[in-house]
Amino acid sequence: MLTLLVLTDFSPAADHALQYAAKLAAPGGAHLVLLHVRPSLLSPNALTASSATEEDANTLLRQRLQSLPTGLPASAAVASGEVAAEVAAAVRQREAAVVIVGRPELGPVPDELVHTTSLGLLRHLPCPLLVVPHHAAGAVPPQRALLAVDDQPLPRTPGTTALRPLLGQAALTVAFVADEEVAADPERAFNNARLAGLLAGFGPVQERGFANAEVAAGIADATALVQPDLLVLVARRRSLLGSLFHRSVTAAVVRAATVPVLVLPEHAD
Template structure:
């Protein structure tokens, strides 16, 4: 079965940037694109993909989707969903089994983090799936090579998504750096234990160069991750979303959410099973 990338679009700038990025990924992966636009049919709908809602009619939306699909150089399936975005995405995922769900991150610079409600965070709460978030400020859509994987040092598993992630890393020939952030420079950090937790997932298999380890000290783990990504020239950051992040404290206070909202480079969020 041909692999797929599922892209959410609302025809605004951030979604268009994500579509460009996904199109470049699709080529080397031999993947088709599933272009999904979700119409919000309820006047009480408070969800936002880009902070704006398209007011196109059903017919105009269908024409716009067709035009976008015709302009792409890779195979495309265009679909229009209805209702809540998370449910429409879950339905599309169940039918297409994509490698990733891809969406754009719009400009939230004028909105405090605690007031930001994004489609990405809602999807992670209700329908956890590997998700690539592309910031609207991204200036280049070249393929990612230098990948920073931020881990907390605990064992984790990504279950049925491990094969897809290995395929992505192997095909792109990424250089993978594993980052562990602690608030104390004197913290007892075992590089062997941290790297072993990653190796057990299979994420380091078949890479052109061995995984590298980096330890950083930061009172705020998210700031430590973002600083390390910038200092190391990473062009993709990978973060874990553990189940407790969804149901414990408010999700927008989690490290994953903070990195997702502020990273200048794309962020791949991997939901874990533990």
């Protein structure tokens, strides 16, 4: 049985992500694990994170489990420590196929995304991350998906094979975003995506080129045209490190996205 690990801080965005996860899990009978991480006293986030006691957290978790559809396999847990480390440990312990987080409305502050849980986890996760914007709408499971790739070689990632039960055989558009001359050959992107195992679980596939020197802007153009229910990105390790993370395409796209974004992190060698 596929396991989906859903993070919660009991915020409206996290509650929306949980309901999205429940709809995603239901058709394939996946198991939801709802996880709340309380910062340890030594954590740098201890003074700014949720102040819920463990008893309060367990009560709030039970309330959310009761809101789920009857018959959906689900459980909950409370952990204490650094969020990234505890989530990574839970993924390994429970063999989770994907981690799901809610993304609140971020406002106009450019660096605010960097200080939220969602993309910071990518530095540590061995599995894909699904980021669900608070007001995201669209079909669940997805009917249309958009895989955005640029003209750089695709790294080794977890791929989408394990997520087959969640993808619903959605029609997939492979969007090749590059400068005008290179974007004219989208078949190259399609072949790269196929060899990287990024087409598994989807239904009919087509490829399209989008000419734009700015990859994030090109992905926005593709999203506006295709109107997908799910956007799929590959996050290279070098873009998740240090100051590069603040300027990465992944961060820019996830920050602006109006649909759920499935981020496939590059595997460590």
